[in-house]
Amino acid sequence: MADADEEGGRPPRFITPAGFKRLRAEYDQLFGTERPRLVETISWAAGIGDRSENGDYIYGRKRLREIDRRISHLARVMKQAKQVDPSAQVERDRVRFGATVELVDEQGERRVLTLVGEDEADVSAGRINWTAPIARALIGAQVGDERVVRLPAGEKSYEVMAISYPD
Template structure:
C-alpha cells in the first residue's frame, strides 16, 4: 500500500465503516459461533460446517484488515465544501461530450467508492486525471484502451452542502 492518503467522500467513508462494523460486530461473531458448534460435533475432517466456516472466517478477517487499513489512511474530503466550483476537482460532477456529441456524466470519487457503471470514477483514473483541473469549455484528450479520444467538459457541479439544522 502506498503512503499517499486515501481520499474519500463522507458518504464513501460511511459505507466503508458500515461494512466494517457489519463484518466485525455481526457476521464474524455469528460465524465463530457456528464454527464452535461444528467443532463440538467431533470429526472435523469431514465436517462441512467447520471447514467452510474456517475458510469464510479467514476471508472475513482479511476483509476486516483491509477495511481498517483503508479507513486509517482515509482523508475525508467533502465535495460540497469545494471553494472553486468552476474547475473539476475531487467530488466534482462533470458532464462530458465526446467527438460524436455523446454525453456522459461522471463523478470524481475516491478509489474505494468508484463504480464506473453508475458514473463514479476514481479521481486517479486516466479519465479523471485528464479532466482534473479543467473548466467548462476545455477539451481534454484521454488515452483509453480503445485508443485516444477527445472530450469537452460541458458542465461542472458539486453537491450542495446540507443546511444547518
C-alpha cells in the same frame, strides 16, 4: 491536494464522507454481526465431532478467514483515508475531487462521471477513481474546456458540459 504522500510516493487515499461511511458500515457489519455469528457456528460445528468431514466447520473456517482479511483491509483503508468533502469545495467552476462532470465526446455521446477515491470507485455507477486517466485529464477543467484523454484504444476528446458538487 498533494500528488503524493510521504509513504513511497503513493497518491493520498482520498475518500468522500459518503464513501467513508459505506466502508465503516461494512466494517461494523462484518465485525459486529457477521463475524460473531460465524464464530458461534464454528464452535457449534467443532463440538459435533470429526472436523475433517464437517462441512459447517470447514466452510465456517474458510469464511472466517475471508471476513478477517476483509476487516483487516477495511481497517487499513480507513486508517489511511483522508476525507475530502466535495460539498465544501470553494472553487466550484473547476473540476476537482468529488465533482460530478457531464462530458460529451466527438460522436456526441454524453457521459456523467463523479471523481471519487479508489475505494469507492464503481465505473458502472459513474464513479471513477480520481487518479484514472480520464479523471486526471479533467482535473482543473472548466465548462467549455476540451480535454484529450489517452486511452489504451487511442486518444479520445471530451468537452466539459457541466460541473456540479453536492450541496
